[in-house]
Amino acid sequence: MRKESFLVNRIKSVGFAIRGALLLIRTEASIKIQVVLALLVTIAGFYFEISSTEWILQILAISLVMGIEGANTAIEKLCDFIHPDFDRKIGFIKDVSAGAVMLVSIGAVIVGLIIYLPKIF
C-alpha cells in the first residue's frame, strides 16, 4: 500500500482534531457552558476595549480551560471504556482529572476579575 505524504497525514490529523473539538462541544454540557462564557467575555472584551495584553491573557485563559476540559472528558470516556464498573482507582483518576479543570478554572476566574473589576468599579 502506498505511504501517504507527510502533508496529507498532517491535514488528516487536523481534520480528526476538528471533529474531536466539535464532538466535545456537541456532547458535553460543561464545555457548552464554557463556550457561552467565552462568548460573553469576548463581547465584554470589545465593550470595555481591553488592551492587547489583556486579550492575550483572556484568550490563554479560555483556551486553557477548554483544552483541559477536553482532556478531562477524554480521560472520563477512557475510564468508562476500560472499566465501566465502580472502582476506587477509577474514582481517584476521575477526581484528579476533574480537579485539574477546577484549578485552571479558578485561575481563569481570577484573570477575569483582575481585567474587569477595575473597569466596572
Ligand SMILES: Nc1ncnc2c1ncn2[C@@H]1O[C@H](COP(=O)(O)OP(=O)(O)OP(=O)(O)O)[C@@H](O)[C@H]1O
Ligand atoms: N467507575 C467509577 N468508579 C468509582 N468512582 C466513580 C466511577 N465513575 C465515576 N465515579 C465518581 O463520580 C465522579 C463523577 O464521574 P463522572 O464520570 O460522572 O464525571 P462527571 O464529572 O459527572 O462527568 P460528565 O458530567 O462530564 O459526564 C468521579 O469524579 C468519581 O468520583
